Amino acid sequence: MPPWLDLLGTAVFALTGALLAARLGQTFVTCAFFALITGVGGGSVRDLLIGAPVFWVRDPWVAPVCLAVALLAWFTPHRWWDGKGLEWADAAGLGGYAVLGTAKAVAYGLTPIPAVLMGVITGCVGGIIRDVLAGRPSILMRPELYVTAAALAAGLCAVLPLLGVPMAAAWVIAAAAGFALRGAAIRWQLALPAYRADD
Numbered sequence: 001m002p003p004w005l006d007l008l009g010t011a012v013f014a015l016t017g018a019l020l021a022a023r024l025g026q027t028f029v030t031c032a033f034f035a036l037i038t039g040v041g042g043g044s045v046r047d048l049l050i051g052a053p054v055f056w057v058r059d060p061w062v063a064p065v066c067l068a069v070a071l072l073a074w075f076t077p078h079r080w081w082d083g084k085g086l087e088w089a090d091a092a093g094l095g096g097y098a099v100l101g102t103a104k105a106v107a108y109g110l111t112p113i114p115a116v117l118m119g120v121i122t123g124c125v126g127g128i129i130r131d132v133l134a135g136r137p138s139i140l141m142r143p144e145l146y147v148t149a150a151a152l153a154a155g156l157c158a159v160l161p162l163l164g165v166p167m168a169a170a171w172v173i174a175a176a177a178g179f180a181l182r183g184a185a186i187r188w189q190l191a192l193p194a195y196r197a198d199d
Contacts, residue, residue, distance in 0.1 A: 006100070007065055009093040010056075014039030014066040016090055017130045018073035019081050024134060032070040034130055039066045041126030046101050046118045050108045087186050094146070095178030098123035098153035099171050112158040119154025120147060123178075143192050145185035153178025 017038025021031040040056045047054045056062035101122025105115035124139060124147050131138035139146045153174045160170035184190055
């Protein structure tokens with residue numbers, strides 16, 4: 001993934017965290033913390049699990065971008081961020097980051113299934129931490145297709161190269177598939193069925 005695109009994805013995830021803190025009426029410090037933890041949470045957990053240097057600690061741009069996003073959320077009217085635009089941007093980030101996480105795990109020698117799980121962690125854990133800190137049900141506790149979309153993107157990223165698809169094409173296809181599934185969930189309110197115990 002090009003560095004500028006990587007930073008853009010981080011910024012989108014960070015913005016969702018900053019906006020949530022702002023909507024909860026929190027201080028700017030909390031807003032900035034939510035932006036950082038949402039933007040880098042998934043990638044940090046992934047790097048710790050695969051034994052890689054934590055990406056944002058060594059990148060001089062990631063933390064400033066998260067802080068800039070927090071400032072943007074803090075000083076702009078709430079109405080600017082209403083609607084589905086941010087959800088669609090988040091969907092694009094989800095697909096891209098699930099692929100990025102999977103590809104990095106493969107590069108560090110993980111076999112396909114653990115690599116797929118690292119992709120899901122990269123795309124989802126930041127949002128889970130954000131929701132837990134905010135005291136609301138996390139994406140894991142909601143039936144909407146979110147983690148499933150990340151799993152689709154990560155799975156295709158791991159499997160398609162094994163089937164002979166060139167790496168670059170596999171990444172594009174996988175990210176597009178994850179985005180499409182998440183987009184369909186946004187558009188048509190798609191969700192997984194919940195468990196129902198027999199009466």
